[in-house]
Amino acid sequence: MTVVEVIETNSDRTDSLGCGPLRPPGAANFLPLRQQIFEYVRAAGLIARVAVAKDLAISPGSVTALTAELIDEGYIHESAAPRRDADSGRGRPPVALGVNPTAGYVAGIKLSDQAHAAVILDFAGNRIAEAVIPRKVFHQSFSQTVDASEEVLRVALAQTQLKLTDLNCVGLGLPGVIDNETGVVPWSPLVSERDFPMRAALRERIGRPVEIDNDANLVTLAEMWFGAARSLSDFVVVTIEHGVGMGLVLNHRLYRGAQGLGTEIGHTKVQLDGALCRCGQRGCLEAYVADYALVREASTALNWDRQRATEPHIMLESLYDHAKAGNAGAQAIFHRAGRYLALGLANVVNLFDPSLILLSGERMRYDYLYAEEVLSEMANLTLLSGHTPPKVEIHAWGDLLWAQGAAALALESATHTAISGSA
Amino acid sequence: MTVVEVIETNSDRTDSLGCGPLRPPGAANFLPLRQQIFEYVRAAGLIARVAVAKDLAISPGSVTALTAELIDEGYIHESAAPRRDADSGRGRPPVALGVNPTAGYVAGIKLSDQAHAAVILDFAGNRIAEAVIPRKVFHQSFSQTVDASEEVLRVALAQTQLKLTDLNCVGLGLPGVIDNETGVVPWSPLVSERDFPMRAALRERIGRPVEIDNDANLVTLAEMWFGAARSLSDFVVVTIEHGVGMGLVLNHRLYRGAQGLGTEIGHTKVQLDGALCRCGQRGCLEAYVADYALVREASTALNWDRQRATEPHIMLESLYDHAKAGNAGAQAIFHRAGRYLALGLANVVNLFDPSLILLSGERMRYDYLYAEEVLSEMANLTLLSGHTPPKVEIHAWGDLLWAQGAAALALESATHTAISGSA
Incomplete structure (x- = not known):
């Protein structure tokens, strides 16, 4: 070397380059x-x-x-x-x-459809506090989202000797399309408004530097910093829960795309004019695989009265139990979701040729999602199935992993500011 | 700076890294x-x-x-x-x-379904000779492919004062799945065998170092070295001709994937259990957009007798003429191909968020492929169509651009060996 x-x-x-006849x-x-x-x-x-x-x-x-x-x-x-x-x-x-662990502190916050979570890390990366609070309002407004972020952060801080002003940086993660560079959120399924300046609002509220990113990128950062993928240079994380997300690591770095909106696998189209997606378009992978896609067919499969207005996650649990008990309609729902998931994963393999795919999410306990037949169908849909398909690993995780990823984002930013900013 | x-x-x-709790x-x-x-x-x-x-x-x-x-x-x-x-x-x-232009010389060879081409460049990147010969056999054997490569190379060399031994390196491009690292070709539509050691065979035949890659990667290298994209760090090239290929440039480098098989957009699935593809699988983008996909529906649209065994490119020309003259069946074929192309491009945008997509290929003159409505449908299928979609540019090109890309591959390798190999 x-x-x-x-x-x-x-x-x-x-x-400033590119003036000559050949590549710089x-x-x-x-x-x-x-x-x-x-x-x-x-x-x-x-x-x-x-x-x-x-x-x-x-x-x-x-x-x-x-x-x-x-x-x-x-x-x-x-x-x-x-x-x-x-x-x-x-x-x-x-x-x-x-x-020196006391050289600085950061926080990571995860906002999700069920609960909000926060962790506090010292500069050495040790977790010194954590907190989870239930989500109060289903269709949160932008300002309620700022409130919720501050609340869960203060609950975590209260377990430490630290004050808000001791935090070098706060990382915030939420599902949806998040512009990491500008800090604006064009769309999140948690929030009723669109195009809201989430980073600026939270920064103003708490008076500390803030970094934001979407759930899938933060899960990916957590896998890079703390997880199984920490020695890999190139891998893909696919998250399946309320939606389907993806994080792509190329050469040890999270790939974000030209406009910071990259790697939205959930909204790649797997069927022209197909099923309606939450994003308003048709035929997205998410519209066949995500929770809501399964739940909206559940009332047909189980002859439920739609007016009962059961909580989606309870309907999903029930649908899963019926499938295991032999209900053909419920099984057909999971079977199709599994085949579309296989198709989506095969497309990732065909496009990126990664060495590892991590399937990560709270819903990973549903067998259908990682059943042998799904992984084998993925291999069959991959070009040159004779070649070794990439390894697929399943990581079920809770609220804290994602919050830990948000803290890693904050730690990266705080380290850069502290160590290089003045150099 | x-x-x-x-x-x-x-x-x-x-x-050797990855022993600690945090990302290296x-x-x-x-x-x-x-x-x-x-x-x-x-x-x-x-x-x-x-x-x-x-x-x-x-x-x-x-x-x-x-x-x-x-x-x-x-x-x-x-x-x-x-x-x-x-x-x-x-x-x-x-x-x-x-x-110093005479410090070395390289050649680039393109093998394709219609014709084979070769160019000779000096070390400064100037093209000093070129040759195109018609393809003789449709289903070529592996050894006929080696023959054809040597033949077109010798025709180009004959226009110069150079001998084979003056070439520092020869780049070879062919369609299909090419393992750039091992030099083995798992599958090419031009060749009847599979898994043949193309690089080793050509190297042995001509006694010079050889580099090989697939058509889409070489078109991408040509765009990086000589073309419109030479000042861009991140862009996507989609090639549409006998098949559908893709080249991905991230941070000024061609992305090849973990097994060197990356970015096969033509074989991403756009329909579960869909149309049959040449690769043997169903529902590939290529099976809706490539020449052969259009040609196989032509006999239905035009009431042709299948036994007439017309050359595919002649059938495609005729189909195009009928569509322009108002034949509804022919129009329906191009219309669907255009919509699927839009879907495939939108998937690229959703996954990579590139700043530029170059549509490159010999068939780019068919309007349907770059009609306003295709590009506008692409934007509609892109998540957050409110954001500016990436620029799409159309580059129609001939046999020589791809050969020029093969020469760029050779020049890169020769430069590395000459300039850094001994350092």
Whole structure:
């Protein structure tokens, strides 16, 4: 592995190139060395300088100089202590580096159709508090959404010694289409308004920097930072719950698309003029696979009176029980949803050729979604089924994983501001 | 813009990370400085050292040292000459750097259903020869494919003073699923065998290094190196001709997927249990949009006798003429193909959120494919049609563009070997 000098680029740079007959050299965004070292120390827990230099292929002199800066500024500290895991107390180098957990704090908030959740992390990534509150209003207004965000955050904070002003950054996740760059929410199924400036409103309310993103991207960040995918460079996360979402990681980075609206697999069309979707269009994958798609056929399958107005998640539970008990109509609903899910996953494989697909969501306990026959149909719908299809893993998760992803978003932003902003 | 030190990574590196609780710093592949400078000089045509240093944010000392090496090795030379374009003869610095065109040569070969083509480029990217020969056999065997590749290459070479041994690398493109990494072709509509080692066979036949890739990727490389997209970092190319292909450029690089089989939009499923595709599966986009899909309905629309065994491209021409003359059946065929094309493009937008889609192919002259109504239906099938849909540009092209892409592939490989291989 050679050490070379490379230029830090920014997005403006592209525009100034392209004047010649041939392609300009590829430009990539990468992290300043200070931040690389800081994040590597955080990932390692405790690590000797010499190991940082070796693993990152940076000269020992640069590591010494940059870690001295980071120690002076209070972001990392020297420690003689063994690793926190009980199994590795001895044989460590006498002086190791670790992130100073009290160098900063962040929060992550998840808003969803059932409940709202929040977690507080220290700068080393340790979770120091968590809270879940039930959702009060079904069709929330924009201002009620800001209220709910603040409320669950304060409940989590109350379990700590921290005040709002101690938080370097707050990450907020909600379902729907979220513009991560502008902080505007064009559409969320939780909120009655459209195109509302969620990030600006929450920032004003709590007086702290805020980052926002959609549920699928945050689940993906959580898998990258804390989950099974943390050593993979390229993978896809598909989330199935109230809707169908997707997160795409290419070369260790979340891919967001040109307008920050990328990877909306739930709204790819799987049938021309097909079933009606919540987004107002027809034939979206979501309209065959998501909860509401199943629930709206349930009254036909089970001869229910539509006027009973049962809660959707109760209807879904009941439909599932009937399918397991042998009701042919209920089984037909799950069977078709499973086949369309297989089709959607096969399309992801045909388009991205990922090494791993993580199916992630609270509804993952419904067998039909990960039944052997669905995965085998996915393989059959993949071009060249003779090739090894990508691994598919199922991760059922609760409210906190997504909130943890929102906290990871905040930690990334806070780290960047703290470690690189002043460099 | 700051200059920072960054590590060159390789793909093995990922596997050695991921031991800690948090995501390791993002790792990207980037070019060594020597190659960056070389490619930047090639892109510029002629450029002063000071401009290289400024544009790439590299210290003038490093530029002087590295360009001295490249001059010693014969890859670039100093020149007092004006730029080749007539409009900028004066005001240039007295000494500029340019790529030495005779430092090396590459060839690009395109195999397709109608004709085979080849181009020869010098190391500066200038095309110095080209050749097109008609395809002789419809269902070619693997060894006939190797014969045809060698034949068209020799016809192009015969127009120059060069011998086979003067070529640093040969790029070969053919339709189908091509494994760029192993050089094996799992399936091509041109060839009767499957899983044949095309790269190894051609390399053995001509005794030169060979790179192979599929048609859509090569058209995309040509657009990146020579075409309208050369200043864009992220875009999608969709090719429509005998099949439907796609190339995806993310951050100035062609995305190939985990197994090198990525971005097969033609085989994404747009209808469960739908129309039969050449790949043997049902409901692929290609089975509604590609030539053969239209041709197989033509005999119904036009009351043709199937036994007449007309050439497919003649049937397609005739179908098109009938549609323009008002034949309802022929119009219905093009109308549906156009709607499915809109659906396929909308799926690309929903999944990638690209800034530009280039529709590229020899059949782009059929209006139905780029009719206003198709593009407007695409926008309607895109989530949040209120947002600006990405720009769609139509590029009709001939045999040579794709061959030029194959040559770009060869030039990239030859440059890397020559400039970085020994560094």
